[in-house]
Each structure stands twice: as C-alpha cells, then as structure tokens.
Amino acid sequence: MTEPTATASIDARLLLRHGWAVVALPLISIGLALLVGAGIILVSQLVIPKHEFDPWLPITAYVALFEGAFGSENAIVNTLVASTPLVLAGLSVGLAFKAGLFNIGAQGQFLIGALGAVAVAVNVSSQPPLVAIPLALGGGLLAGAAWGFIPGALKALSGAHEVVTTIMLNYIAVAVVAAVVSGPLDQPGSPSPITAEVRNAALPVIPGTDAHAGILIAIAAVFIVAALLDRTTLGFEIRTVGANPDAARYAGMHPRRLTMLTMSLAGLLAGAAGASEVLGVTRMMTASYSTTVGFDAIAVALLANTNPYAIVPSALLFGAMRAGAGLMQIDAGVPPELIDVLQATILLFLVMGPVLKRVFRLRGARSGIEAADAITRSYAGDVTR
Amino acid sequence: MDIVQTLYEIPALGLLFQLIGYLIDIVPKIAPFILLAATPLVLGGMCGVLCERSGIVNIGIEGTMLAAAFTGWTVSSAAAGILGIGEAGLFGITPPLVIGILAAVGVAMLIGALQAWLSISVLANQIIVGTIVNIAAFGVTGYLYTLISKTSPPTVGGLRPFVPPDWLTELPIVGWLFTTFLNQAPITMSVIVIVFAMQLLLFRSRWGLRTRAVGEHPRAAETVGVHVARLRYRNVILAGIFAGLAGAYLSMEATDSFQQGMTAGRGFIALAAVIVGRWTPIGAFGAALLFASSQAIGQAVSFAPPPGQLGEILGGFPGQLWDALPYIVTVVVLAGVVGRSIPPAADGQPYEREAAT
Numbered sequence: 078m079t080e081p082t083a084t085a086s087i088d089a090r091l092l093l094r095h096g097w098a099v100v101a102l103p104l105i106s107i108g109l110a111l112l113v114g115a116g117i118i119l120v121s122q123l124v125i126p127k128h129e130f131d132p133w134l135p136i137t138a139y140v141a142l143f144e145g146a147f148g149s150e151n152a153i154v155n156t157l158v159a160s161t162p163l164v165l166a167g168l169s170v171g172l173a174f175k176a177g178l179f180n181i182g183a184q185g186q187f188l189i190g191a192l193g194a195v196a197v198a199v200n201v202s203s204q205p206p207l208v209a210i211p212l213a214l215g216g217g218l219l220a221g222a223a224w225g226f227i228p229g230a231l232k233a234l235s236g237a238h239e240v241v242t243t244i245m246l247n248y249i250a251v252a253v254v255a256a257v258v259s260g261p262l263d264q265p266g267s268p269s270p271i272t273a274e275v276r277n278a279a280l281p282v283i284p285g286t287d288a289h290a291g292i293l294i295a296i297a298a299v300f301i302v303a304a305l306l307d308r309t310t311l312g313f314e315i316r317t318v319g320a321n322p323d324a325a326r327y328a329g330m331h332p333r334r335l336t337m338l339t340m341s342l343a344g345l346l347a348g349a350a351g352a353s354e355v356l357g358v359t360r361m362m363t364a365s366y367s368t369t370v371g372f373d374a375i376a377v378a379l380l381a382n383t384n385p386y387a388i389v390p391s392a393l394l395f396g397a398m399r400a401g402a403g404l405m406q407i408d409a410g411v412p413p414e415l416i417d418v419l420q421a422t423i424l425l426f427l428v429m430g431p432v433l434k435r436v437f438r439l440r441g442a443r444s445g446i447e448a449a450d451a452i453t454r455s456y457a458g459d460v461t462r
Numbered sequence: 463m464d465i466v467q468t469l470y471e472i473p474a475l476g477l478l479f480q481l482i483g484y485l486i487d488i489v490p491k492i493a494p495f496i497l498l499a500a501t502p503l504v505l506g507g508m509c510g511v512l513c514e515r516s517g518i519v520n521i522g523i524e525g526t527m528l529a530a531a532f533t534g535w536t537v538s539s540a541a542a543g544i545l546g547i548g549e550a551g552l553f554g555i556t557p558p559l560v561i562g563i564l565a566a567v568g569v570a571m572l573i574g575a576l577q578a579w580l581s582i583s584v585l586a587n588q589i590i591v592g593t594i595v596n597i598a599a600f601g602v603t604g605y606l607y608t609l610i611s612k613t614s615p616p617t618v619g620g621l622r623p624f625v626p627p628d629w630l631t632e633l634p635i636v637g638w639l640f641t642t643f644l645n646q647a648p649i650t651m652s653v654i655v656i657v658f659a660m661q662l663l664l665f666r667s668r669w670g671l672r673t674r675a676v677g678e679h680p681r682a683a684e685t686v687g688v689h690v691a692r693l694r695y696r697n698v699i700l701a702g703i704f705a706g707l708a709g710a711y712l713s714m715e716a717t718d719s720f721q722q723g724m725t726a727g728r729g730f731i732a733l734a735a736v737i738v739g740r741w742t743p744i745g746a747f748g749a750a751l752l753f754a755s756s757q758a759i760g761q762a763v764s765f766a767p768p769p770g771q772l773g774e775i776l777g778g779f780p781g782q783l784w785d786a787l788p789y790i791v792t793v794v795v796l797a798g799v800v801g802r803s804i805p806p807a808a809d810g811q812p813y814e815r816e817a818a819t
Contacts (some may be wrong), residue, residue: 117602118686121605121606121609124606124609124610124613125609126613179589179593181593231793231796231797234767234797235798237797239798240521240730240733241737241792241793241796242796242797244730245730245731245734245789245790245792248726248727249789249790249793252782252783252785253782253786256781257778259782260780281670372597375593376597412605412608412609414602414605415605415606417597417600417602417604417605418605419601420597420601421594421598421601421602422598424594427593428580428584428590428591428594429580429584429585429586431584432584454490
C-alpha cells in the first residue's frame, strides 16, 4: 500500500525539478541581462557632462521600471495592454519557428493588419458594434495573413529566404501605410495625414481604464495556437516540417503548401496584434504610425522557446518593460532604448546556453532556445530543395 | 529625332520606348549617385560573401554597420573635442576622421569576433546570433545616442569627394564615367578596388581556395590539414572590416552625423546582393548596383519625372512607392534569381571536429 502523501510529495519534487530544468536558463539569462544593463546605466553616466556620478542610479532606474509596470492599478493595466500585441505577435513568430521559418516580418504584418482593420473600421464605424467590430477585426486578420502569405509563397515557389524577404516587406509595409493613410483614408481638413476615428468598431474597454477586449483575444489565441499545434493534424505536420522537411515529404506531407499556410497563419496572428492595437488603443492611424512590437515579438518567442503557453509570461516581461520604461526615463533619466539592450542581452545569454550550463553547473537544464534550432540554418537545405 | 518621336507615339509599346529613352537620358546623370547608393550595399555584400564562403551565415551585417556608423561618428567627435579638428588634407581627411574610421572598423571586427565565437565555438544557430547582433546594435546605439545627442557634441564634418580636373569630366561621351568614378569620396572610390581584390583573392589565392573549401566541405578541408575553426574565426573577423567601412561611410562620408536606425535595411539588401550575386564579390557588386539604381531612379522619378505620357502614368503612383522601390526590387529580383543560385554547401552549418579515437 502506497502512502498517498509520499507519492504526492515525490511528484511535487519531480515537477519542481522538471520545472526548474525548463526555467533555469531563461531566469539566469534575465538576471544576468539585468546586471549587464545595470553596468551600462552606471558606465554611461560618464558620457553626460557635468553629471554627478550616482552609484545608485541602476537601482533607481530598476525601481522606477518596476513601479511603472506594476506600481499601481493603472500601471498594471498599462502592462497588460502593452503585453497584448506582444502575445499575439509572439505567437506569430513562435508558430513560424515551429515550421522552421524565421518570421522577422511580424513588424510588417502588424502594420498591414492595423491598416486593414482601420480601413474596414472607418467604413463601418456607424454600424452597431456587434457588426462593426467583427468586420474590422476580420479585415485586420485577412490583411495580415495576406502580407504573411507573400514571403511564404516566395519561399515555397522560388526558395527566396524569408529572412530577407520579410525584412524588405517590413519596409514596404511602412510605405504602404504612409501611402494609404495619406491617400484614400486621409481625413480632409486635418493638418497632417490621419484616418477617421474607428468609432463603433473600437474594442470595448473596462469603463474607467484602458484595458480593452484585445487582452481576451490574445488569451484566446494562446489556447487556439496551442490546440492547433498539439491536437490537430495540421499542427503535427507543421512541427514535422520544422523538425525534418525530408521526413515530412517522405511521410506524404506537402512542405511547400505548409510553408505558405504557416506564414499566412503567422501573418494572421501578427495582423491580429495590429488590429487589436488600432481598434483597442489608438482607434485611428497616422501616416507615420510605427511600433516596436514586431521586433519585440522575436525576443518574446525565443525567450518562451516558442511554446505558446510560455509566450504569455515572456510577453508580460517585455510588456512590463515597455510599460515601465517611461517612468524609468522620468525618474532616472535612463533612455527607454535600454529595453532593447536588455532584450538583446537576454537573448545573448540564452544562445550562450551551453556555456552558462557549464558555468552554473546545470547539467539537467534544457538549453535556452533549442526550439529555434529547427529554423533553416542557411539559404540552402530548405523545404523547396 | 523624328524617328524617336514616332516610336514614342506607338500606342502601349510607345511607353516602353519612352521608358528606355528616359533611362538613357538620366542614367549618365545619376550614375555618381548610383555608385554612392551602392557603396554600403557592396561593402556589406563583401562582408556577407567572405563570411558565407567560409560557412558562416551572417545576417547581423545590418547591426554591425549601424554600430560602426555610431562608433565612427562618436569617436571622431570625441577626438575632435580633445585634439581639435586639425588641417583638412586630401578628401577632407582630418585626424579625428581617421581615428573615427579606425574605431568604426575596430568595433565591427569586435562584433565579428563575438559572432565567430558564438557560431564556431558555442555552435549557436547563426541566424539567431545575427538577429541578436541586429537588436543589440539598434538598442545600444539608440540608448547612447539619446544620451550623447543631449550634450551637443562637436561636429567634425565628413569626408569630401575628390575633384577631378575639368578637361577629364567634360570629355564627350565618356566624361560622365570619370565623374562617376573619380568625383567621389575615398570609401566610395575604394569600393571598386576592394571588389576586384576580393574576387582575385577568393578565386586565385591559396587563402581563397582554403576559405572556399571550409565553406563547402569543412571535413575534407580538415583532412588535408586546414584548421577549419581558425580560418573561420579569422575570416569572420576580417569580414567585419567591410561592414565597419560601410558604417563609416554612412555616418562620415554620405552624411556627417549619426541618425538612429540610419542603416534602413541596407545590411539586408546587401545580404540579398550576396545571394543574387551567387556568393561572388563581382556578382554581389553587380546586384548592389542594380538595387542602388532602383533607389536612384526612384528618386529621379519623384524629383524630375519624365515628360509626356510616361510621366503622367508614373506621377499617378503615390510618392511613397518610389521610396520603397529598392525594397520592392530586392524582393522581386531575389525571388526571380534565388532558385538558380546555390550557396556554399556548408553555409550555416556549425562544424564539430571528430573526436580523436
């Protein structure tokens, strides 16, 4: 007869050990990155003339960063709102990774998705919200998916590597947004190009706060993507193509079709991020509308090791940093670009996983970004050959 | 002249003749600008060719260029603050500028060393490594630029073009060629020398043969006594010189200051030039010229549109299209060419020595 309490405690210990193996490297990387960031804050004081050297500045900065992200109810809402597009775009990059594709184009897909949502929204803005919101969202999703389909099709049909084509499409997207917002969507009478308000197509908010329904969309997307990957044939095929395109083809799958489909789905998710942002936060678009979401999403997906559920805490981390950066600048005079530095440093320590494992004696730990190893290592050896 | 006019007036097909006529008219005029726009692309492309011929995929060219541009500008400005600007020599070269260029190249080589270590020794995924370089460069330069620009650092001025004698540039028919190649600042002028030197070295020297062997089949190269890791390290660090020069060009020759994100995707267009140019220096040069012409022609169309029917049609497109033209051309050309362009076989593959048994 087994003692139930003993089994439970063994299970708990196993779970703990397993959990630690998964989170050890990401946590160490975040910790080390914060240390490096503190060093940069400390040393960079030297370039400011007539500045009295303050050895406590890193602490002041990080306290302000934390307060700006979690210090009040308002701050927490800001963090949630900032994390929402990161979850959606992070899912986009993560899903593409699963199929061995590196979607650096979430930025462009976000912009085109936002544009599509606004373009539909301004035309249905006087319809009842129950009609207007789904239509506008649908416009954003479709536009994003179309923008994602382009590099997918180029890769599948010609072999053009998505790393180059998606970056080019990001720049083209900026031009398209500028052209459309200052052209057909421009509101006459405004001093600078700007679209009309989305009015009834705006996502509902919790009254008195900035928390909008996009947060729910992001949470739903996490479960949908996780279910797609774990429980459907399509998800199985996506993962197989990512792990071994030759095996996938041998098993009767169609790597080219899957490449196109995955990139379109990735575009759809990034487009959802854009749609949620313009319908939930800005509620209109300017010709110079810009964002950091697409590039943050790469860090989000890599830190989460492309796992859909892990993308939530990962997006919360970077969303909190973006939300708190403003207060950090006010309180400590530290430029918000520190967040980009921290992001890069976290990723740097993650790819140094094998080295960290040796230094910190973590034999059982999972390596930092093993899932990303599925991405094509070169311009050759991809699905089309 | 009448024949030309008749050709222009053919319905539909006439537009093509009008386009050809327009290009014949403007290309000699914008040729110097094409070479200018091509310079960072060619230098970035040389960085890419050298890395990938050695078997290391480098998508961090963009970030390396950005970091070099920033370092060159900051260091030359700091040097001017300490040493004074000094006497300008040929090309407007001053001591602070020399120090700035050296610093730009030095930083690019350091980044190359980091990439080499992560790619060759840690065996990390090289595309992720390049991405980290890009994010880090964007973040660090943005961070420091925000701090430094508040201090209004001294301006140093940029490198200036050489002025060839008038009788040379005013020669009929070929004069514009002399203007294109000689009326240029030093980094732009050096590009052609660098391209041909690289082509020769890569395909006609012992070092080049070994480099290509290491990129195609490292195991075979190792068997005949080439130290794969050492050669890859050396080449990736040396390739940094080109990315460093490209960065120095942006902040010290094309302009005289740094702007956030001033590389504007040039590192990635350079990458496309490498692929379209089939991993050869001359090929990458040709592709870079093609991409640069699309940029120069795009600008020409928006500033001096062609006359007549063609001008009306081109004027109908939104102005932003012409800004995006280099990116569009890059995607289209890449998609058209890439299927027939075969990379070095071991490109991007980490190499592990077999354990001695």
